[in-house]
Amino acid sequence: YAKSLGIPTIFWNKEDGVHFDRFIESAKLFDHIFTVDENCISKYQAVVDSHVTVNTLMFAIQPSIHHFTGFHFKYNETNFVGSYSHHIHSKRRTWQNLIFEASSETKTKLTIFDRNSNRKSSKYRYPKYDNMSINTAVAYVETAQIYKDYLISFNVNTIEDSTTMFSRRLIEIIACGGIAITNNTPAVESYFKDYCYTFKNKNELINLLNKLKEGPTEIDLARAKSGAEFIAKNHTWTHRLQEIRTIIGIK
Template sequence: MQQPENINSLAAAVSYNKGRESGAHDGYEEGYLKGRANAIVARNSATFPLRPLHIMYVSSGKQYPYSPIDQAIITTLRGMVHQVTLADPRQQVADIAAHVKPDLVLALDAMELPVNQVDEIRKKGIRTAVWLTDDPYYTDTTAKMAPHYDHIFTLEINCIDLYHKLGCSSVHYLPFGAYPDHYFPLTVPSTVRREVNFTGSAYWNRIYFMNPIMPQLMSYNTGINGLWWDRLENYPQYAHKIEVNKWHGPEDTNQVYNGTKIVINLHRSHLDDSVNNNSKLKIPAASPNPRCFEICSASAFQLTDVRDDLARFYKAGEEIETYSTSQELIEKIEYYLTHERERQEIALRGLERTMKEHTYTHRLHQMFSILFP
């Protein structure tokens, strides 16, 4: 029997009002959270006195994902020292250094920079430093490069002994950090709405880890993007949720982090001989990857696999959350999707720790405190 029209109208009105109240509540909660996050950023932005230094910066010479790091370091440098001269590894870097006479030539990655250029710079009495971006995954190459520099900065704590044994006298542990102009809490709703997300290349250890839990993982509103994810066993089944071979720049990645309830971080393996250049020494990795700091800088809740040196940077269960097995990952996803307030508070504490200690400003201040005490 057809319902009277007034009953249908009443039901529609009740449904509309409930939806409106729910939307208003969710909007208020999101706005309140974003307000707290941006207040944390405002009161913890790092500033240091301008140093009377002239730094010649030699970029990686590579494209994404290195180019955003180059941009972050260049912009940060310009706010910290009196003068910055830029160079590309394909240029005659030694001639440029001889002409501008900087206090320091700092190279990022340096795999594209010929070591004979570095030798020429040092012969002119100009100090050199390299910030190695991919330790320990390319130690077969970096072991040959490192002795040509005055100062070595590595983002992997397990590589310090290697460079000391090679005769490098000035070796320092300096992980990457977050660049708050790239990764930050948005003031408006993100264009992305997900429960779970993973951004990164599908190295084989990630494939082996994800394969058994893909049905559970994809039962949520989950997104994945990066290279090689068509390696998954049942990739066609999940292809509509996976962006294969698509690099997200910082702007898109920040949208994803801001619009995702749980961002997964899963580090690559030092034993993947198909992509690594760590075949001789097989140095294990203990330090967190750059993504660890970037996720927190976006005020996103991070669920990361355990690295031995992670506790130096974040407190597990307070500023970040961890897992050791694929089953534990699923269990914690289920828990934190149903404990929203707890998840949000951890994300905010992770943001605050990052802004206080783990930006590129902090890292370069640490570098200059070592080189120019």
């Protein structure tokens, strides 16, 4: 219907590259395809008509929700907002278990906000570790306050080989001035390495936690503030909409 009225149609797959096959038949119906994962561009181009444009559109933040308001940490502790699964995303699960183990071994209190707390299947239940508590899901708009309240916010990137795909949670943490710790990826290296802490193994994470759990240094706070400014200046939905307008030719 939109095409019959001359309205450009846009498909954005924010689940690439994990769910490329799941959505490709839907994507083929559109004039313009955007993907969070640059690695998938050639895959789309191989199966869509030549007139279809295919471009990258990375995640962004909504600044009315995730924005910097100064530093007011209530808890000298860590948090993770998200899901856990026993049947999918095995690499992601390995990173999460590493976080749980390191937190337990360093006696760093970790609070989980379980996105799937309303699901009854045991496939979505978090494991139990010392110093880890599991809370029910929170509304999306409430996540910003969590990142501001807790000294450290953990992130896990499911896709580890992309220069453009990263967890949206990472930039939401940074946008709030949170101190983020995340597994490293090419995308993190390309865009956010100056504004978050990264780790490649449990020993690196243990060292980070032992350093940070006593409280942030002036360098930590300056880094976090710079990160919030960087996200606000470069990675909001206003920026992404302008990218879309440029590509599809809307002035």
